[in-house]
Amino acid sequence: EVRIAKIYLRTGRALALRSRSKPSSAQGVISGWDLVELNFRDQERFIEEVLWYGDDAIVLEPKSLREEIVKRLELGVKRYG
Numbered sequence: 001e002v003r004i005a006k007i008y009l010r011t012g013r014a015l016a017l018r019s020r021s022k023p024s025s026a027q028g029v030i031s032g033w034d035l036v037e038l039n040f041r042d043q044e045r046f047i048e049e050v051l052w053y054g055d056d057a058i059v060l061e062p063k064s065l066r067e068e069i070v071k072r073l074e075l076g077v078k079r080y081g
Helices: 017-018 043-052 065-081
Strands: 005-008 032-040 057-061
Touching: 005 017, 005 043, 017 032, 017 043, 032 043, 043 065, 057 065
Parallel strands: none
Antiparallel strands: 005 032, 005 057
16 A cells, blocks of 8 residues: 655755655745655555654654654653664
């Protein structure tokens, strides 16, 4: 099943994600960020890829994807400070 993620990417960063994204039609312009949409199939693999870019990628939707990423970031802070 192909799912669509809406993500803010810092302008000029996260080039591998950006290369396969398309601009989002949704409203929400933030200076220095581009709102894009990306297709993904494997949520686990996609989470790992997004986390690789640290604070250069902010997932907005789907909500379940965002919540899982936040959960993993919080766990990382608890473990490693």
